[in-house]
Amino acid sequence: MEASNTPDDFIPAGLAAYGIEADEIELAVMGAAHALFWPPILELLALDTSEVPAEPAPDLSQAPPSR
Amino acid sequence: MSEALDLSLREQAAAIAAGEADPAELLEASLERIGERNPALNAVVETFPERSWEMLAAAPAGPLHGVPVVIKDEWPLPWRAQRFGAADMLVTPSPGESGPYRALRDAGAVIVGVGNMHELGASSTGSVSVYGPARNPWDTDRCPGGSSSGPAAAVAARLVAGAVGADGIGSIRYPAAYCGLTGLKPTFGRSAMAGHHMAGVSTTIVSGPLCPDAGDCRLLGSVLFGEELKAGDPGPLRIGIVRGEVSEDVAPAVREACEAAIEDLRRETDGEVREIELPELAAATLATVLIANSESLGDITPERLNNLDPELSPLGRGLLKYRVLLPAIATVRSQQVRTLARHTLAAVFEDVDVIAWPTVPAVAPPLEAPVVELPSGTLTADEANVRGGALANLTGIPAISVPAGSADGLPVALQLQAAWGRDELLLDAAEAIERANGRRWVEAVPPPARGAEPLEA
Numbered sequence: 243m244e245a246s247n248t249p250d251d252f253i254p255a256g257l258a259a260y261g262i263e264a265d266e267i268e269l270a271v272m273g274a275a276h277a278l279f280w281p282p283i284l285e286l287l288a289l290d291t292s293e294v295p296a297e298p299a300p301d302l303s304q305a306p307p308s309r
Numbered sequence: 310m311s312e313a314l315d316l317s318l319r320e321q322a323a324a325i326a327a328g329e330a331d332p333a334e335l336l337e338a339s340l341e342r343i344g345e346r347n348p349a350l351n352a353v354v355e356t357f358p359e360r361s362w363e364m365l366a367a368a369p370a371g372p373l374h375g376v377p378v379v380i381k382d383e384w385p386l387p388w389r390a391q392r393f394g395a396a397d398m399l400v401t402p403s404p405g406e407s408g409p410y411r412a413l414r415d416a417g418a419v420i421v422g423v424g425n426m427h428e429l430g431a432s433s434t435g436s437v438s439v440y441g442p443a444r445n446p447w448d449t450d451r452c453p454g455g456s457s458s459g460p461a462a463a464v465a466a467r468l469v470a471g472a473v474g475a476d477g478i479g480s481i482r483y484p485a486a487y488c489g490l491t492g493l494k495p496t497f498g499r500s501a502m503a504g505h506h507m508a509g510v511s512t513t514i515v516s517g518p519l520c521p522d523a524g525d526c527r528l529l530g531s532v533l534f535g536e537e538l539k540a541g542d543p544g545p546l547r548i549g550i551v552r553g554e555v556s557e558d559v560a561p562a563v564r565e566a567c568e569a570a571i572e573d574l575r576r577e578t579d580g581e582v583r584e585i586e587l588p589e590l591a592a593a594t595l596a597t598v599l600i601a602n603s604e605s606l607g608d609i610t611p612e613r614l615n616n617l618d619p620e621l622s623p624l625g626r627g628l629l630k631y632r633v634l635l636p637a638i639a640t641v642r643s644q645q646v647r648t649l650a651r652h653t654l655a656a657v658f659e660d661v662d663v664i665a666w667p668t669v670p671a672v673a674p675p676l677e678a679p680v681v682e683l684p685s686g687t688l689t690a691d692e693a694n695v696r697g698g699a700l701a702n703l704t705g706i707p708a709i710s711v712p713a714g715s716a717d718g719l720p721v722a723l724q725l726q727a728a729w730g731r732d733e734l735l736l737d738a739a740e741a742i743e744r745a746n747g748r749r750w751v752e753a754v755p756p757p758a759r760g761a762e763p764l765e766a
Contacts (some may be wrong), residue, residue, distance in 0.1 A: 258635040260611040264630055271627025278692065280596045283639045284412075289592060289644040300648065302512055302705030303498035304729050305655040 332375025352462035353422035374417030396620030408501030425459025446755035454484030486668035489720030497705035523739035543737035544578030544722025549661030566714025573745035597645035597699035658728035672719035712750035
């Protein structure tokens with residue numbers, strides 16, 4: 243099955259699952275956000291991160307420990 | 310005494326310390342100037358003269374003794390809860406002593422007002438706020454930048470010479486760039502953060518200074534850091550540049566000015582420019598947004614989302630509701646991207662001292678339509694700006710926005726980023742740029758700060 247970028251497939255179902263109400267304007271905002279975010283999210287999920295070292299609680303004030 | 314307001318932050322502090330300026334007169338002048346200039350800018354959303362006078366009366370002999378400053382509506386004060394620019398910020402804020410408040414108080418500063426901000430901190434433009442948008446002093450029809458819109462507009466219009474903002478995804482650097490100021494995003498965890506409603510939860514937000522120049526950022530930054538940010542010789546500086554959209558999908562005038570500023574920096578420090586690669590940059594941008602969004606979910610419930618304050622903007626309501634739909638797998642993958650980007654940067658900073666690219670790819674867009682024209686086409690300002698602003702927040706490194714030129718009468722800015730803990734180097738490098746261009750761009754001020762006629766509200 244191919245991934246879908248269509249907000250109509252995703253947003254109403256997601257909101258309904260949580261019982262979250264939304265008016266038409268909010269739905270339009272969410273649709274625009276989805277169009278912006280979803281394609282790169284799918285690209286993100288396709289990244290091969292199998293070699294990424296674990297850094298469970300990174301200390302962001304410092305460089306990471308060398309590998 | 311209004312002339313003293315036009316002095317730099319450090320000149321004001323020095324004049325007061327030397328007995329050459331009366332801090333009471335300076336406070337009076339700042340309040341008067343806010344009254345004169347702010348109606349057209351909406352930079353300062355609240356003053357509290359009684360509290361300001363109390364702060365002055367109790368001010369210790371610190372490095373900012375008697376100097377008026379503005380603080381963003383993101384930080385609680387003992388007499389005022391933050392509103393986060395929003396009618397509804399999901400949590401119930403309460404007054405209190407935030408870290409930046411304590412730092413300012415203990416340094417002897419006088420908080421003269423609260424600066425406007427973009428609703429929920431959710432944009433680089435400053436175009437939406439429960440108070441109405443702040444306006445850019447260079448052109449009041451333009452965005453001041455966000456989310457620290459009011460602090461930037463207040464300093465640019467010289468209502469004060471310094472302001473405290475917060476930067477979760479570029480929110481100090483974007484408004485600094487749009488308003489012609491210097492803005493420092495500190496290394497994560499190095500500046501005062503206590504009392505922020507996301508303290509302990511957010512891994513991207515830091516407090517930081519917005520000032521006319523790097524010297525003032527050094528002074529106000531030292532106060533926020535709780536340690537002196539010592540000046541040093543930055544050179545010979547190895548300057549990293551990155552090919553790709555962050556430096557090339559940029560309005561031509563901005564690109565030209567930033568390339569000239571990089572060359573100024575190279576020449577001034579007897580340094581060199583090296584091309585570097587940041588292969589995770591695009592993924593890092595998305596990862597930053599996803600992580601920041603996920604970190605705000607702790608206070609969200611479906612019931613709460615069904616009972617948002619109706620005064621919250623439709624944009625704010627829609628984006629809050631969309632956040633809960635973002636998949637956990639994307640956030641997990643974002644953390645992996647964060648790790649990759651941090652390792653890449655650690656290696657890059659073995660070869661270069663700073664990374665340079667435009668803070669924002671185009672000058673401040675109109676408030677009515679915050680979009681920018683780039684070589685690739687028309688983009689929303691947020692979509693364009695986040696490309697260059699997110700990496701420092703994702704990885705924790707410090708970054709600074711430095712005035713670097715002008716296009717269409719509006720400021721242009723160069724961003725410099727350095728390795729963790731090298732905030733001082735960024736200030737040194739910013740001062741090198743100032744020296745190289747004769748302080749041309751840090752001394753440029755917008756019409757209301759030139760003594761031009763008061764702006765029409």
